[in-house]
Amino acid sequence: MANTSRFLRTNGVHAVIGPDPWHANAFVLSIDNAEQSHVNLAEPHEVFYEYLRRIANAIDLVKPAGEPVTALHLGAGALTLARYIQATRPGSRQHAVELERELLDYVLDQLPLPAGTDLTTHVGDAREALCELPADVKFDVVILDIFSGPEAPAHLACREFYQEAAALLTPAGILAVNVGDEPGFTLVTSQTKTLQEAMTSVAAYGTTMLFSRRYPGNIILLGKNSPWPDGWTESLVAAGPHPATVMTGVELDELTG
Numbered sequence: 001m002a003n004t005s006r007f008l009r010t011n012g013v014h015a016v017i018g019p020d021p022w023h024a025n026a027f028v029l030s031i032d033n034a035e036q037s038h039v040n041l042a043e044p045h046e047v048f049y050e051y052l053r054r055i056a057n058a059i060d061l062v063k064p065a066g067e068p069v070t071a072l073h074l075g076a077g078a079l080t081l082a083r084y085i086q087a088t089r090p091g092s093r094q095h096a097v098e099l100e101r102e103l104l105d106y107v108l109d110q111l112p113l114p115a116g117t118d119l120t121t122h123v124g125d126a127r128e129a130l131c132e133l134p135a136d137v138k139f140d141v142v143i144l145d146i147f148s149g150p151e152a153p154a155h156l157a158c159r160e161f162y163q164e165a166a167a168l169l170t171p172a173g174i175l176a177v178n179v180g181d182e183p184g185f186t187l188v189t190s191q192t193k194t195l196q197e198a199m200t201s202v203a204a205y206g207t208t209m210l211f212s213r214r215y216p217g218n219i220i221l222l223g224k225n226s227p228w229p230d231g232w233t234e235s236l237v238a239a240g241p242h243p244a245t246v247m248t249g250v251e252l253d254e255l256t257g
Helices: 050-062 080-088 101-110 126-132 159-166 186-198 208-212 232-239 249-256
Strands: 004-008 013-019 026-031 034-040 070-074 093-098 118-123 139-144 169-181 201-207 217-224 244-248
Touching: 004 101, 013 101, 026 101, 034 080, 050 080, 050 139, 050 169, 050 201, 050 217, 050 232, 070 080, 080 093, 080 118, 093 101, 101 118, 126 159, 139 159, 159 169, 159 186, 169 186, 186 201, 186 217, 186 249, 201 208, 201 232, 201 249, 208 217, 208 244, 232 244, 244 249
Parallel strands: 070 093, 070 139, 093 118, 139 169
Antiparallel strands: 004 013, 013 026, 026 034, 169 217, 201 217, 201 244
């Protein structure tokens, strides 16, 4: 497939999907000339981007391997993790919310989902869309992948929104927040503290060197409405990509202090 593009009216930028020159059957979604997502249509269980791989590792822990989950994606991108969940947990029920209607249509047209995927799409603001979800559904996984850089929408980067999202979780469910930040990690610090105000336990998961605060990168915050499970830290570190660090409890308080 040659490069194709679509104009996104809400943000006034172009989205481009083109082939990955290094991997057959793989494609890259770029928005405003910045790479956003990577999809391998032939092997959707393979997650190429490091931060998405870490969220996938957390999803792996929610239920025994192969069991279906319910998942909510706030920020759709190329639906890489929706594809991963279908590939590794067939029969899962999923919802995705995306602000850009054109982006959803473009991705679904150019990069079809795996056969059998049960995905309901919603167009609109992530917080407003929470009210539109089926009242009888609780989610094993809620993924927030909207923040980029040190700026974040105030109505999403707040305790009230995290509480609303946390209320949608099953008792053992997780809220996974991708926080991309600059050196100093101002946004990582503020969002860790905010998530701690909203949920019982919080972990920060990322490449070890990022915790020095000297480099830009992505930290995954994982929130639960129950105590942090025994063995999860070791499992996430072992799953990589390496070297990885998971901080919880007092160690995480010292990072944000």
